Amino acid sequence: MKININEIKFTIKKLTGLKKHPNLLANITIIFKEESGEYLTISGFTLWKSKFEGYNLEVPSKPGFKFSLISTSLKNKIKKEVIKQYEYEDIPIVEET
Secondary structure (H helix, E strand, O other): OOOOEEEEEEEEEEOOOOOOOOOEEEEEEEEEEEOOOOEEEEEEEEEEEOOOOOEEEEOOEEOOEEOOOOOHHHHHHHHHHHHHHHHHOOOOOOOOO
16 A cells, blocks of 8 residues: 655644643644545644753654654654744734724
C-alpha cells in the first residue's frame, strides 16, 4: 500500500482554568490528509512549558506505554509547527477602521 500524505493540520485547544498541572498548555490533534482526501487523525498530543526553556511536545501515552512512535526528525518538524501555531494564536487581531 502506498499513501501520499500531502497536508498535515493541527487543532490546538488551549487549556485554561482548571488544569492538572500548571505547565500544561494545550491539547493537540494532528490530522494527516492524503491527496485523495482521506485522512488519519491522532489526538492526545500535549504541549508543555519546559521547566528549563521553551516547550515540550508529548505524544499520546499512558504510564509505561506510548500510543504513537514518530521518527525524531518528523517529531521535530511537527513540534516546530505546533509551537508556531500556538504562539500565533496569542497575537491579537486588530481590525482597521
